[in-house]
Amino acid sequence: MNIFKRLFRIGKAEAHAAIDGLEDPIKMTEQGIREMKEQLDKSVQAMAQVKALAIRRKNEHASLLNKSEDYQNKAMLLVQKGIKEEIATEESDRLAKEALKMKEQAVQDAKLAEAESQKLEQDVEKMQTNINSLKSTIAKWEGELKTLRARVQVSQATQDINKKMTQLDSDSTISMLEKMKDKVQQQEALADAYGEIANASKSIDEEINAVVDTTENKAEAELQKLKEQFNAN
Incomplete structure (x- = not known):
């Protein structure tokens, strides 16, 4: 033993x-x-x-x-x-x-x-x-x-x-979080940039129509014509 x-x-x-x-x-x-x-x-x-x-x-x-x-x-x-x-x-x-x-x-x-x-x-x-x-x-x-x-x-x-x-260690963890934060901010900025590019590519007509609603003006003119016809009769 x-x-x-x-x-x-x-x-x-x-x-x-x-x-x-x-x-x-x-x-x-x-x-x-x-x-x-x-x-x-x-x-x-x-x-x-x-x-x-x-x-x-x-x-x-x-x-x-x-x-x-x-x-x-x-x-x-x-x-x-x-x-x-x-x-x-x-x-x-x-x-x-x-x-x-x-x-x-x-x-x-x-x-x-x-x-x-x-x-x-x-x-x-x-x-x-x-x-x-x-x-x-x-x-x-x-x-x-x-x-x-x-x-x-x-x-x-x-x-x-x-x-x-x-x-x-704590330093490596903080560094990793900072990198992740920078990446998210970069992605958000990139999304804003694509939005601005899309707005800049609109034509002059699209910009005017965006400000003035031509459909509403045309409908108003047609309504005046109908009223004039009824008054003439």
């Missing part, structure tokens, strides 16, 4: 400050998580092997107890056969003693298997505790990684905005 020793040194420093340093916190965290997951896989495999041994020794314990009981029953049967003179007493005693020896050996082996099984089960419990702790640590750092990525994005966006803002 050496990589996480470096992560702990970073602490709660700002993401952009860490990025400007020699180590990238995101890559470091990703690498650390990968290493922990590899360790988790190895731990789970090891625990499974130990648990298998514990189960095996537990089954052997039960089998040895049955074996010892079986030898006990055989010894009793041999003694009975000797009493009933089904076999010679010396032979029944010899075989019964051997059966009892085998019984005692099975009992001792059963005790050893039971002790080993209990020890292995305790080891499994300890390994399970470590695995649970490792899982919790992985989940924690995966959450830290999401937060770290978000902080990096925010810091980069803030840096870009601040950089653009520093490039927009």
Whole structure:
């Protein structure tokens, strides 16, 4: 977990400050998580092997107890056969003693298997505790990684905005506005110039007619003629 020793040194420093340093916190965290997951896989495999041994020794314990009981029953049967003179007493005693020896050996082996099984089960419990702790640590750092990525994005966006803002000084903004104002004034003056040119190109008749409305005078003359005709009649 050496990589996480470096992560702990970073602490709660700002993401952009860490990025400007020699180590990238995101890559470091990703690498650390990968290493922990590899360790988790190895731990789970090891625990499974130990648990298998514990189960095996537990089954052997039960089998040895049955074996010892079986030898006990055989010894009793041999003694009975000797009493009933089904076999010679010396032979029944010899075989019964051997059966009892085998019984005692099975009992001792059963005790050893039971002790080993209990020890292995305790080891499994300890390994399970470590695995649970490792899982919790992985989940924690995966959450830290999401937060770290978000902080990096925010810091980069803030840096870009601040950089653009520093490039927009007040002098350049005022200069840009003055240029826009001059351009608008130039366009307005150009429009006035075209209007004056249009007025200057009118003919003399158009200028006279603009001053004197000849249509109105003609209508007045025609009206006088009509009145004279009615008076003549």
